[in-house]
Amino acid sequence: MARHRGTARLAPPAWLTESLRPRAAPVPWAAVARASVSLAAPLAVGTATGRPGYGALVSMGALSGVIGDTADAYRMRVFNIAVPQLFGALGLLLGARVHGAGWTAVAALTAIALVSGMISSIGAVASVSGLLLLLNTVVGAGLPLPSPWWLPPALLLLGGGVVLALTLLAWPLRGGVPERAVVAGSYRAVADLLEAAGTPGYEATRRALTQSLDQSYDLLLARRARRHGRSPTLVRLLAQLNALIPVVEGAAAAHVRPPGLGPLPPAYPAAVRALADAVENGHPGHPPPELPTPAGPSTRALEEAIGHAAAVVREPEPDPYAHDDRLGRPAGLGPRARRAVRALLLSGASWRYGLRLALCIGLAQVLVSVIAVPRSYWVSLTVTFVLKPDFGSVFSRAVLRALGTAAGLLLAVPVLAEVPHGWWDVPVMAALATLIPALSAKGYAFQTAAITPVILLLSDLLNHQGFHLVLPRLYDSLIGCGIALLAGYLLWPESWHTRIGDRLADAVQDTASYVSLAFTTAPGRDEPARARYRRRLYRDLSAVRGEFQRALTEPPPVGARAQAWWPLVIAVERIVDTTTATRVRVEHGAPAPTTAEVAAVTRELAGLAEALRTGEAPEPAPDVLGPHCALARLHHEVHAARSVAFG
Template identity: 30%
Template sequence: MRKPEPVAPPRLPIALRAAVSTAIPVLLGWAAGDIGAGLVATLGAFTSRFGIGRPYLSRGVQLAVVAVALAAAVAAGAWAADIAWLGVLTISAVAVAAVWLCTALAVGPPGAYVFVVACAAGVGVSASHLSPGRIALLVLAGGAIAWVLQMVGAAAGFRRPERAAVRHAADAVAAYLEDIGGPGQDRARHRAATALHQAWTILVNHQPLAAPPGSELARLRAATHAVHVLFADAMTTAARGQTPEPDAAGVARALGTLQAEPDTIAHRDPDRLPLGRPPILGLLRQALQTGSQTRRVMVRVAVGVPLAGYAAVGLGVDRAYWAMAAAVLVLHQGTPLWRTLRRGAERLLGTWIGLGLAAAVIVVHPQGWFLALVLALLNFAIEMLVTRNYLLASVFITATALTVGTAAHPLDPGQVGHLLLARGLDTLIGCAVGLAVYAALAGRQETRRLGDAIARTRAAIAATEPFVAAGDAVSLPARAARRDLQRATLDMLEAHEAATGGSRDQRAAADRQWPDVVAAEHASYETIAALWAIEQR
């Protein structure tokens, strides 16, 4: 029985883009006789890490905003570099703001961490004695190169990301149809609901322009609507203890590849505007509300990052921003306890191993095209490994950072040893402070997370009941209530998964509240299925 895998673009083209995005600024700087300027511009190559999997038009807008934000972050770091305490406060402010914006607006990986690294790097590149304005322009130029390389794939298939999302959702629904009545039914249902939510996000939220009737985007929306109807009907069938039609899974997969006519399953009014996500200001306000997971993570970052910075300054470490970047890495994703501990340990061990590789590169001191090749290979390795083995990726991340920081000026052996020792020490400080802050705050913060998520799901169910009673599934308030209910249900399941990976008390609470989670999940999907049935009638 074929199970759908998460939508994960192949790493090879991503790694190639990262490598070329890094090499071009270095080569241009070498050709212009200013290798230092080329190295500063490589900070803009971080732009190539964003937008993966997004539709190309939305990707272009997002990447442009990211490039400008990176340039501003680096310039802010350079502006505050001369005063240690001001640099710590600036990086801390950028960290908190980046967590807020990236999480609330679902920017996607690598998220807030990159902007903090960029700001911290701005403190380091201030030694080049370039003005913050010129530094920002160089980073923006590097971002423009990365933008072009990210967007060049549109020539090979402008709607390729949308097609992949619809196909993945259809496969997930087909797998659920095949699993009904089996032990994996609930898990398959959750995967299908998540995949459909992602597909609608890509087809609606990530579309800056309207879809003309008859366009490929309109056909993909119609196919996804039909797949969603199949999913809703299957949930109703499963609730009655019945099994779906034998060919239902095949129909779902055919819809996902546009090989079946959607109108044979359900007709979607092409004149009805699709309901997108809530307004941006609303999302930002929700992220700041009491009980929001984004707010919890922001508090951890607001405490941990400056503590790491001031601890490094107090211990005499000359580049405290490395410690701050390490603390952000540990804290910014809001992962459960064991995943957080693992990420911190991987970063620490990877950094220490990477110091050896960095030492070899620094001693060789590559220049010109050789430097561009070395940095390209290092970034290629990072992108190939970062999703599969973060420990190994950290080895190359460390070597890359130290190569960029030292390539413009050769170091004598004594300076190399001091640099490596300092980098290992401040990474240890940052990881230790990040884990200590997590241990001090997360236990108390996470205690109510699952209970709050269950309560929000029940409230969302109650908000949809008047529309079910009135037989209204197509008005704007009814569709908004259905959207909010699905999002609340997915958040609740995510909160339960986090609790199962948390502390002993959190795992015990997850076990106690599991019946409530199951009941709320079933009620939610029954309500959603009822609304879909009303819409079809």
């Protein structure tokens, strides 16, 4: 027994083991092949022409392109690769201008870190752009680059162009395929949800569906925002995706059917899968199978929703101005640009992150300016990677960065010690590059371990230090992680007092508004508005779930608080599901709730939201709802959420 207690005390903490657990993800073979060719081919050309340093700069640009190639649709991939490359080239140019400039370089890098951090808070592409702006500024300030001044940025852009060209090779043959595939994937996720209705696996399946719908809408609406006018293909896909929403609502209603009715007949998910095949193939295909006679409000709602979806999928020319576009038209480039600028200049989160990053970069540059650290740019590179805002917890990233760098150095040791420069660099780079896309999807530590030997090999081609790079890079990484932990984590109160409680309270308050909206309008009225609100609410809950998952990787007290409140996130999701299901059942024959019943549930949710903000248990609400009222199940879920939060 004593040995068992000793073993438990020696076990690594849960936040670390959770962070180190590799995520289940398929190997992206096409991305693996592109990474291998785009990073190795420039080295081959540079070696053949006697300019290995030029080849290394082109490969460095290709590395940035490989990291940024995270989209599905080809038009978005052009945007996701090209825009960050321009920022990266600008960073390299600015860094080269202050190379060896002493305290001027410290001031310049600190200012650019502030701008980079603020840019990174706007969105995904801006985040990568801000990252490359700062990273390449650090590289340009720390490494001697060839002349003239325009050549290194041009070579960097050429590397990104290589990745872009390889990415777009299949566009003429596969244009539109990713968009159809992602919408078809949402249909199949709904079919899975119908199979899980009434079973314990329903909630996990519904969360997977939420992610699928978010991905589909993001992909289609981002594409449409860049198109002048309306594309018939995009209108068709959006109409097909919007037609899926009533099926999702019907699935929620089927999940709360009386237990005696058993699971849904398999014809329902089979019909949705047949529609998924039609969407993916781009033609109507065979008619979906016949559905059984409805046995109540839930199956009646499902029959109508699947029939409507089948009509939309088989419709040859959807109306470009159909009311079925439930999310509305996206804003044009002008309004979106103005919103981005306002977010950049007025957002407190933008300034906080920018100042945090600037402080850490400034400290790193001051440290390496005062203390003789060889090739000190690696310290600032480490700080930049650790403090990237959308990689997760700063604390766990610092630990994972150190572990990943150590693993990457183990890979780099035999390469730098035994492999001679020249043509041997080409197959070695081809092999190392395959690890980047293969391991990046597994987690941050795995991505760091894959990128580290590639950057070391490229750095060695520029400064020719060989095996002597290994230990200094490990020390530099540990110094950078220490700076990020001290100045980027411990000195900021928000690191210790996470806002997960406020985020959850906002979600509960929005849920109260959704309950009011769902039951204060007549059946058939304002359906697009309710659909938009429900989609936004599910998206917000998905973001809250992600925030909690990041908080779970923090050490106590943040991680412990997130773990204690984690069941409440699930309880709020159940409330939203039950609200949707009850509304659908009311629209198809079930008794409607009274205004007093709706007001009672809304008050309870608003009280719970306020209690989450203040930390004080809400006053017990009078139980005005009987066991047979229309909102009895919803009332039960709200009481369950309150019990989870305050006992």
